[in-house]
Amino acid sequence: MIARVSLRAGVLAYLAAILLVPVGLVFWRTFEHGLHAPWAAISAPDARQAFWLTIEIALVTVPLNTVFGVLCALAIVRRRFPGKGLLNALVDLPLALSPVVVGLALYLLYGRAGWLGPWLTSHGVQVLFALPGMILATIFVSLPFVVREVVPVLREIGTDQEEAAATLGAGSFAIFRRVTLPAIRWAIAYGVVLTTARALGEFGAVSVVSGRIVGKTETLTLYVQDQYESFNTTGAYAASVLLALLAIGTLVLMTVFRPKEGI
Amino acid sequence: MAIEVRNVTKRFGEFVALDDVSVHVESGALMALLGPSGSGKSTLLRVIAGLEQPDAGEVFISGREATQLRPQQRGVGFVFQHYAPFKHMTVADNVAFGLTVRKRPKQQIRERVAELFHLVQLEGLGQRYPAQLSGGQRQRMALARALAVEPEVLLLDEPFGALDARVRQELREWLRRLHDEVHVTTVFVTHDQEEAMQIADEIVLVNHGRIEQVGSPRDLYERPANEFVLTFVGEATPFGGDLVRPHDVVLSALPEEDAEEVLVERVTYLGFDVRVQLALGDGRRFRAQLTRDESERLELATGQIVYARLVRRPSVSLAHELANDVG
Numbered sequence: 001m002i003a004r005v006s007l008r009a010g011v012l013a014y015l016a017a018i019l020l021v022p023v024g025l026v027f028w029r030t031f032e033h034g035l036h037a038p039w040a041a042i043s044a045p046d047a048r049q050a051f052w053l054t055i056e057i058a059l060v061t062v063p064l065n066t067v068f069g070v071l072c073a074l075a076i077v078r079r080r081f082p083g084k085g086l087l088n089a090l091v092d093l094p095l096a097l098s099p100v101v102v103g104l105a106l107y108l109l110y111g112r113a114g115w116l117g118p119w120l121t122s123h124g125v126q127v128l129f130a131l132p133g134m135i136l137a138t139i140f141v142s143l144p145f146v147v148r149e150v151v152p153v154l155r156e157i158g159t160d161q162e163e164a165a166a167t168l169g170a171g172s173f174a175i176f177r178r179v180t181l182p183a184i185r186w187a188i189a190y191g192v193v194l195t196t197a198r199a200l201g202e203f204g205a206v207s208v209v210s211g212r213i214v215g216k217t218e219t220l221t222l223y224v225q226d227q228y229e230s231f232n233t234t235g236a237y238a239a240s241v242l243l244a245l246l247a248i249g250t251l252v253l254m255t256v257f258r259p260k261e262g263i
Numbered sequence: 264m265a266i267e268v269r270n271v272t273k274r275f276g277e278f279v280a281l282d283d284v285s286v287h288v289e290s291g292a293l294m295a296l297l298g299p300s301g302s303g304k305s306t307l308l309r310v311i312a313g314l315e316q317p318d319a320g321e322v323f324i325s326g327r328e329a330t331q332l333r334p335q336q337r338g339v340g341f342v343f344q345h346y347a348p349f350k351h352m353t354v355a356d357n358v359a360f361g362l363t364v365r366k367r368p369k370q371q372i373r374e375r376v377a378e379l380f381h382l383v384q385l386e387g388l389g390q391r392y393p394a395q396l397s398g399g400q401r402q403r404m405a406l407a408r409a410l411a412v413e414p415e416v417l418l419l420d421e422p423f424g425a426l427d428a429r430v431r432q433e434l435r436e437w438l439r440r441l442h443d444e445v446h447v448t449t450v451f452v453t454h455d456q457e458e459a460m461q462i463a464d465e466i467v468l469v470n471h472g473r474i475e476q477v478g479s480p481r482d483l484y485e486r487p488a489n490e491f492v493l494t495f496v497g498e499a500t501p502f503g504g505d506l507v508r509p510h511d512v513v514l515s516a517l518p519e520e521d522a523e524e525v526l527v528e529r530v531t532y533l534g535f536d537v538r539v540q541l542a543l544g545d546g547r548r549f550r551a552q553l554t555r556d557e558s559e560r561l562e563l564a565t566g567q568i569v570y571a572r573l574v575r576r577p578s579v580s581l582a583h584e585l586a587n588d589v590g
Contacts, residue, residue: 160343160345160347161348161350163314163341163347164343165360165364167312167314167334167340167341168340168364168412169364169365169412170364171364174364179349183351
């Protein structure tokens with residue numbers, strides 16, 4: 001009993017020290033002089049621009065990574081092909097690689113002296129220091145989450161139900177829509193939530209490829225740092241709180257989506 | 264002919280699951296694929312269904328070349344060992360699945376599902392989910408689902424394997440009656456010789472990816488083609504240099520012509536049956552199976568000396584050294 005209570009106290013104290021106090025401090029510093037100043041700060045045109053840019057990037061990234069993630073998980077679990085092990089390992093690469101390196105890699109590919117940069121520029125496509133580059137960077141760093149959530153569930157449900165559906169006359173798409181998809185929907189939902197959280201919070205890779213043009217290619221995370229460095233702490237705190245609220249929103253969604261029989 | 268399998272070979276890497284196998288199943292037959300685990304019987308069933316592609320050979324279903332057809336196009340109903348229920352669908356939606364994907368009119372689906380629920384005795388359970396059914400009910404749901412699309416052949420993979428003994432017994436009898444009602448050509452896989460003999464008209468005995476014998480239950484039991492068939496279908500014991508059925512050993516209290524003097528080592532009562540373990544003068548052991556009445560007439564007890572002979576001709580000659588091992 002005592003052991004259990006002290007374990008619980010220990011874990012809570014640790015979480016408080018590591019997570020709650022710092023985040024709480026941000027909230028407190030934001031609102032210590034009332035609501036007016038922070039509201040004004042996040043209503044500023046540059047802040048609003050950063051907010052909507054962040055949302056825009058997430059809206060493109062999350063659906064693309066969801067579709068790719070499900071297809072990739074199906075390929076890894078249900079198909080046999082040469083290079084499957086490599087694909088499985090490659091999917092984890094974004095987790096292992098520092099986002100700054102990802103940004104640099106994109107810079108080398110699409111930059112003025114890069115392999116694709118000059119050709120794309122001559123065709124009027126601007127990747128670097130523009131939305132396409134930021135989306136590419138965000139897709140890269142948030143790639144693994146849907147795959148990693150869906151793969152174990154696909155393995156666990158096995159092929160029996162899909163084979164049964166096939167003998168009953170269902171074609172590949174009908175099998176996916178009526179049998180496989182309902183079985184993996186919670187895993188997909190969970191993966192989507194994690195992907196969203198990662199996309200909203202991405203800093204390093206986007207920082208390298210965006211060029212950080214104020215009011216143009218600044219996402220919320222970049223805006224926070226920018227404001228902080230220009231000694232506009234109110235703006236930095238307010239934008240931080242906005243990011244934190246978005247994160248809390250996705251967390252709440254995650255809790256709602258998590259299957260009840262889970263943890 | 265409902266199903267014809269011609270010279271089918273299937274390998275999984277180095278392992279040869281089916282080795283040049285040919286089987287015919289007549290229309291309306293109820294056939295068992297019997298064999299020990301790993302013998303290839305399930306693989307054969309999956310090849311017929313199109314769930315596995317053979318490396319060589321051909322499959323015909325209702326006279327149609329089906330080797331290259333996908334499972335969807337073969338007109339087979341398949342019942343999986345663990346039933347493979349669609350867990351997120353109600354029982355009624357499970358049964359209706361084949362009709363729903365064929366886009367049959369709603370009214371027609373409802374009528375057909377009601378008819379099937381009556382056939383498999385699941386009335387009133389349509390709105391439940393598979394997890395809320397017992398094992399036996401789930402099995403019958405899987406059967407109804409397979410029958411819904413009126414398959415030309417019904418294939419069942421170890422259909423009663425996951426059920427307890429009593430439910431299994433009930434379902435065996437029920438499946439036999441169902442087949443007599445519905446008359447769909449049925450092939451089921453089992454490792455249980457008693458189950459095969461109880462349900463099937465014809466048994467295909469498979470071992471190591473090859474067919475050992477095809478015949479009626481009685482053929483296999485009374486005219487086994489080889490030693491494997493003899494030992495797998497029914498019991499066998501070594502006696503006088505042969506493998507024989509334990510119930511073909513006759514015991515008597517007094518010496519008889521051709522009878523050997525033997526020592527009773529152990530008597531086991533199994534209700535109607537009595538199993539007796541016996542030893543010859545040179546220490547070789549064998550078994551006999553008697554009715555309770557016979558055993559009581561002989562007043563069999565451990566340590567007693569009796570006289571044993573065979574009632575019929577031995578079924579299979581056996582190399583002498585083997586006789587020492589079996590007992």
